[in-house]
Amino acid sequence: MQTCGEQLVKLLQDYGIDTIFGIPGVHTVELYRGLEQTDIRHITPRHEQGAGFMADGYARATGRVAACFIITGPGMTNIATAMGQAYADSIPMLVISSTNRIRELGAAEGRLHELKNQRELVQGVAASSHTLLHPGDLSRVMARAFTLFASARPRPVHIEIPIDIIAGPGAVLPPRPVATGFKPGPCPAAIKKAATLLAAAERPVILFGGGAAGAGAAARRLVEHLDAPFTLTSNAKGLLPPGHPLSLGSNQSLGPVRELIGGADLVLAVGTELGETDYDFFFDGGFKIDGKLIRVDIDSEQLSKNFLADVAIPADANLFLTGVCAALEIDATDSQPQSPAALQVAAVRGELQALKDRAHLAHDRLFGVIQQTLPNAIVVGDSTQPVYSGQLSFEARQTRSWFHSATGFGTLGYGLPAAIGAQLGQPHCPVVALVGDGGAQFSLGELACAVENHLPVILLLWNNRGYREIKQYMQHNAIPTIGVDIHTPDFAQLARGFGAATDKAYSYEHLAELLGQAAARKGPTLVEIDESDVLDNWQ
Known part of the structure; x- marks a missing residue:
């Protein structure tokens, strides 16, 4: 019979994990027992914070999730900062940690690496944190993590396993990984409402965030059809080609761009939380949206934060943009390279350069x-x-x-x-x-x-x-x-x-x-x- 730790690494491979960042410790060595029988690559950082940052960089560069093997106690306090950066920027990572034996949990007996409540420590920097108390729950808990990665706002997921469960016998696993979900699409009424407002707008502006990073083709079709100036948050850079005639870059915190956004009769914000460090980088409180606001975000809770929208649409950015392009009957070759808005953007970019x-x-x-x-x-x-x-x-x-x-x-x-x-x-x-x-x-x-x-x-x-x-x-x-x-x-x-x-x-x-x-x-x-x-x- 395989141990629960051996079954875990097999499940990681089945779900497509090919890289694990970790520093083996006495509480996690049993996670390594079955690793040699997989194709998963193990990388040893020099600090658990480094492990989290490496998993973050891996996910940002590839769009794929990496895992971290982290010891109880100091390992988790060390990686918490890296999880916080990933949480803030909507970056997925899977953090597998050990914790003390089941009978020792909460006993406060001064055990090695003991934390009073490890899950409570990481609740604020993880989309989910779960303690695996029975090996029979492993498949279900892993499926929940990868469903979140596939269909919700991507953020760190933490699974902690008592060391006696890791080393103990596993349970019978399903013959294949449980199917993960799909990203949510907008309802037809939302597409119709957004398309109607966009078609009627005379001075639209579009704000793209990192949530739109996979939607470049539809984003380009929309901005060129609407003749709409657009901005990009840091995590959206590269969504459209450099020097695009409608691009205001990432200058939402500077006066000339703010003036243009303030003069828009309609602002469409896609996949952006409209957060301070992208829109108020100098902390002067000067970013305003005076026109109507349509917000699209995969995280429904985010739609009511920072700026309240006239139309709030919970949906994947690419599915929304593709849908609204279809509703507006935008042809793939629709473009206005010498448009009035492009001339306006060129003037703004000149002002920005002078600053x-x-x-x-x-x-x-x-x-x-x-x-x-x-x-x-x-x-x-x-x-x-x-x-x-x-x-x-x-x-x-x-x-x-x-x-x-x-x-x-x-x-x-x-x-x-x-x-x-x-x-x-x-x-x-x-x-x-x-x-x-x-x-x-x-x-x-x-x-x-x-x-x-x-x-x-x-x-x-x-x-x-x-x-x-x-x-x-x-x-x-x-x-x-x-x-x-x-x-x-x-x-x-x-x-x-x-x-x-x-x-x-x-x-x-x-x-x-x-x-x-x-x-x-x-x-x-x-x-x-x-x-x-x-x-x-x-x-």
Whole structure:
């Protein structure tokens, strides 16, 4: 008879899981007993937070779910931050953890790794958290998790299993995985109502969020037929081609775009929570919607948050957009490239360009070098100054090629491990982790994981010797700059100690040369960029 742990890994493979991130511990070793009999790849990060960030990056880059094996207690407290980032950004991951033996649960006897209530700890960063108390429930609990991934707003799911259940005998499993669900579509009345309002609108604007990331074809047909300017949240970048004549980019927090949105008689918001870090990035409270609002979201609860809609439609974005295109009888070739709205958008983009300061222009040029040198690169950002600029003006060439932690939960230390996950999921694409010197110190140890797995991740280190963004905020608000001028280590020496290649860029042309060399290596490369050198000397 197989153990419950052995049955679990077989079910993971049956549901399509091909990668597990985990650090084996005394409470989880029985999960590994059957792993060798599967085709699942195991990756060992150097910290459980890194495991969660890797699973996050893997899911964003591929659209597929990865799993994490996490020990009881400290393993769960460590991964909670990564789950929080994934929860905020609607990213799926399956976290399988151990917990103490059934008879020990809640006993508070000082057992190894004991938490008072592990599920309560993660309730706020998981779509679902379940304790498996009987091996006969394993198939049902797994089916529930994968049904959520397939048909609801994607977020982390946590399943904890007492160590005596993991090591104990399994139950008879169904001959095949239980079928998962389909994404919900809009009701016909909702499509008709939305189509009627869109057809009558004289100045429509469309706001696309990450929930629309798989709906590029229908999105393009709709905006071009309606002659509607559109914006993209960070997780929607790449939905339509860069430089599209109706694209306002991701500048919803800047005055010229806000003015255009404020003048719209109808706003359609698709797959976006209309959250602060995408629409009020500078926290000034200036984002307004004065016209009628249609909201479409797979999460029905989200439809009543932040902005109340005139028409609220719970549905998958692609199913809605495809349906409304059909209702409006939009032909696939319907396009207005020289439309009145396109001329208006061009004027707004000129105003936006004029607002950029010297640092922002340098960041734009940095991204230009990355895209020109590595055209199919995936760029993964941490919370660092160039990423803040890129949040506004970077234009991705396809979806799933730009993501970061500067929005949503806003954690530090995300960039490198998430880039490792992306590289594992997309081995044929170059992956660039754009990380500041402060954020790098949160998770630099994950370079060892990249080295041992021969991953050509490029760690582009933006070094401004401290927490510069926070320091500037403190200075602007007349707050003493305490705690932000931190010691800066020799990153090149540290990276070499892990076994990574290192170099330092001295110009944009030199950076392009280094990126090309790094992408051809069999392991990771750290390329350091000195911020003051870029602003003062780079040509």
